[in-house]
Amino acid sequence: MDAEQELKKRIDIINRYYNVDKLLSEKTDKKAVAKYYRKSDFFYNLIHSRGGGNIHMGLSDDGTFRKDDFLEQARFIDGLINDKTEKVLEVGAGKVANSKYLAMKHPSISFTALDLPHRSFKKNKVPANITLCEGDFNDLSDFEEGSFDFVFGVETICHSEDKSRTIKELSRVLKPGGKLIIFDVYEPKPRKKMTDFEKRVSSFTLASMRVTDVGQYIGDMKKILAKSGFSQIEVTDLTKQIRPSLLRLERLSGYYFNHPALLRFLKATIPRDATMNSIAGWLMPLTFDGRNIHQYNRIVGTKKL
Numbered sequence: 001m002d003a004e005q006e007l008k009k010r011i012d013i014i015n016r017y018y019n020v021d022k023l024l025s026e027k028t029d030k031k032a033v034a035k036y037y038r039k040s041d042f043f044y045n046l047i048h049s050r051g052g053g054n055i056h057m058g059l060s061d062d063g064t065f066r067k068d069d070f071l072e073q074a075r076f077i078d079g080l081i082n083d084k085t086e087k088v089l090e091v092g093a094g095k096v097a098n099s100k101y102l103a104m105k106h107p108s109i110s111f112t113a114l115d116l117p118h119r120s121f122k123k124n125k126v127p128a129n130i131t132l133c134e135g136d137f138n139d140l141s142d143f144e145e146g147s148f149d150f151v152f153g154v155e156t157i158c159h160s161e162d163k164s165r166t167i168k169e170l171s172r173v174l175k176p177g178g179k180l181i182i183f184d185v186y187e188p189k190p191r192k193k194m195t196d197f198e199k200r201v202s203s204f205t206l207a208s209m210r211v212t213d214v215g216q217y218i219g220d221m222k223k224i225l226a227k228s229g230f231s232q233i234e235v236t237d238l239t240k241q242i243r244p245s246l247l248r249l250e251r252l253s254g255y256y257f258n259h260p261a262l263l264r265f266l267k268a269t270i271p272r273d274a275t276m277n278s279i280a281g282w283l284m285p286l287t288f289d290g291r292n293i294h295q296y297n298r299i300v301g302t303k304k305l
């Protein structure tokens with residue numbers, strides 16, 4: 001069976017329990033996003049990151065998932081930090097796993113971690129050199145222009161329904177010569193080159209994680225970065241490195257969808273926001289690979305001097 005047939009088969013099963021059209025019509029604004037994480041943080045921590053607080057994909061180099069692979073995004077940023085680094089901002093920091101790793105390694109650097117209000121963000125326990133702020137990455141008016149050496153976001157900018165506005169704001173708070181680092185899911189093809197089926201599958205998969213389907217084409221993101229004052233824009237495709245994480249999530253979600261009695265029980269007892277991302281878990285190994293609907297990219301842009 002090819003990827004498209006397998007996707008159709010899985011979507012038919014999913015549709016028995018989660019109405020595809022309903023999910024596609026639901027909002028992905030910041031209120032909906034905050035509620036989604038508020039309801040699912042506990043399960044992300046328990047099942048996805050096994051207590052690590054990482055709400056992102058592991059990056060595995062040798063084809064095998066290890067818990068340590070969740071630290072690779074932070075390790076990459078660690079490799080960019082130098083003697084002159086004073087201030088680092090992480091947007092959409094979640095349970096602050098990335099900034100905590102970096103802050104413990106660099107006690108003399110000041111880290112700021114920002115996430116949405118209404119998701120208990122300030123309750124996170126962090127080292128003294130991390131300041132926790134509640135807010136929206138589309139409005140960083142609490143921070144002065146040119147105040148950070150690095151700004152980074154791991155699997156969070158995908159939530160922006162206005163990527164131009166977000167990138168402009170992130171660029172504003174970066175020092176000239178400072179770097180923006182993004183790890184995220186993207187569509188590798190422009191929407192006009194995707195089939196209706198591919199568009200629907202992409203939108204549905206993203207919606208199950210309350211991620212918008214607006215502005216996900218990597219080509220558009222490169223243009224936005226160039227327009228927002230970035231040069232040396234490097235995009236690295238890490239789709240292969242997330243494959244072991246995807247297969248792990250596929251096993252867990254496949255078990256869920258293939259055991260209707262268990263599914264019905266969990267669906268009745270756990271908030272819908274916390275179970276619906278099993279949809280993405282089951283579809284993503286096929287969207288990231290067989291059909292080339294999604295791609296996992298690391299982007300590094302340097303703000304022009």
Ligand SMILES: C[S@@+](CC[C@H](N)C(=O)[O-])C[C@H]1O[C@@H](n2cnc3c(N)ncnc32)[C@H](O)[C@@H]1O
Nearest residue numbers: 054055056092093094115116136137154156159
């Ligand atoms: C997939 S989680 C990633 C969390 C963290 N970056 C990590 O790697 O573990 C996405 C995070 O982005 C946050 N987020 C989404 N939209 C946001 C916005 N407009 N402003 C700030 N944070 C946002 C969510 O609340 C959530 O914590």
